[in-house]
Amino acid sequence: MNVVKTVDEVRNQVAQWKQQGLRVGLVPTMGYLHEGHQSLMKCAKKENDKVVVSIFVNPMQFGPSEDLADYPRDLEHDMEKCEEVGVDLIFHPEPSEMYEDDFCSFVDMSGLTEGLCGKTRPVHFRGVCTVVNKLFHIVTPDNAYFGQKDGQQLAVIRRMVRDLNMNVNVVGCPIIREEDGLAKSSRNTYLSKEERKAALVLSKAIQLGSELSKTEKNAKKVVAQMKELIQKEPLAKIDYVEAVDAFSMEPVETLDGECMLAMAVYIGNTRLIDNVLV
Numbered sequence: 125m126n127v128v129k130t131v132d133e134v135r136n137q138v139a140q141w142k143q144q145g146l147r148v149g150l151v152p153t154m155g156y157l158h159e160g161h162q163s164l165m166k167c168a169k170k171e172n173d174k175v176v177v178s179i180f181v182n183p184m185q186f187g188p189s190e191d192l193a194d195y196p197r198d199l200e201h202d203m204e205k206c207e208e209v210g211v212d213l214i215f216h217p218e219p220s221e222m223y224e225d226d227f228c229s230f231v232d233m234s235g236l237t238e239g240l241c242g243k244t245r246p247v248h249f250r251g252v253c254t255v256v257n258k259l260f261h262i263v264t265p266d267n268a269y270f271g272q273k274d275g276q277q278l279a280v281i282r283r284m285v286r287d288l289n290m291n292v293n294v295v296g297c298p299i300i301r302e303e304d305g306l307a308k309s310s311r312n313t314y315l316s317k318e319e320r321k322a323a324l325v326l327s328k329a330i331q332l333g334s335e336l337s338k339t340e341k342n343a344k345k346v347v348a349q350m351k352e353l354i355q356k357e358p359l360a361k362i363d364y365v366e367a368v369d370a371f372s373m374e375p376v377e378t379l380d381g382e383c384m385l386a387m388a389v390y391i392g393n394t395r396l397i398d399n400v401l402v
């Protein structure tokens with residue numbers, strides 16, 4: 125497995141593979157890899173001849189008061205996780221390799237990016253779309269893999285690819301959970317022992333919403349019960365709990381068609397997200 129830092133090195137390697145007629149899968153990540161990321165890599169391994177993992181904590185998708193400086197980083201650990209799955213190439217650029225000092229071109233999406241996480245993280249999806257667009261241009265993958273845990277991000281990326289006629293197949297992969305139900309996330313490492321216990325309220329509320337939605341189609345009622353459960357946990361503070369259309373991310377009144385029950389909840393200072401498609 126090769127670890128490279130420059131765009132040219134990635135391009136040279138991918139060009140060689142493409143000359144040989146090989147299919148290339150990309151797993152974009154911000155590192156601190158866990159089983160959730162590995163499930164994306166495994167999926168990419170099955171469907172492609174070569175797998176590239178990008179590890180880049182993208183400054184552009186963090187707001188000024190967010191956790192960019194504290195975001196966990198450990199390249200050695202990440203290399204091991206990639207080796208375990210048989211990744212072929214890691215792209216680990218410095219911010220200066222991705223963004224020149226006078227960088228001024230962005231991918232800005234309206235609509236889908238305005239609700240849910242977009243409400244409290246107004247610059248987030250512009251940063252995500254811009255960096256993912258760049259990664260697609262650099263790696264030119266046949267397939268790119270994203271987790272359903274970031275359900276809004278997945279919908280946004282699918283829309284960007286459709287709207288801008290990008291020649292890449294976006295594959296969404298299921299949420300991977302700890303044994304007790306907590307969705308795997310690099311940010312789980314921020315949680316104290318007590319907070320880790322309290323964080324279970326997210327997956328419990330997701331489970332409740334999923335069960336209720338089998339018989340109750342009134343979105344408001346389902347969301348109200350989910351909120352009630354979360355509010356019983358003293359360490360939890362709700363950012364949002366919403367029922368939205370799975371494609372447009374617009375709020376829905378009735379749970380028919382493909383909908384997503386989505387939430388962001390602070391446990392102490394750590395903001396965690398979870399969702400379920402119903």
Ligand code: PAF
Nearest residue numbers: 152153154182252255274
């Ligand atoms: O989901 C993430 O880890 C990031 O948002 C992504 C897609 C790698 C872009 O920086």
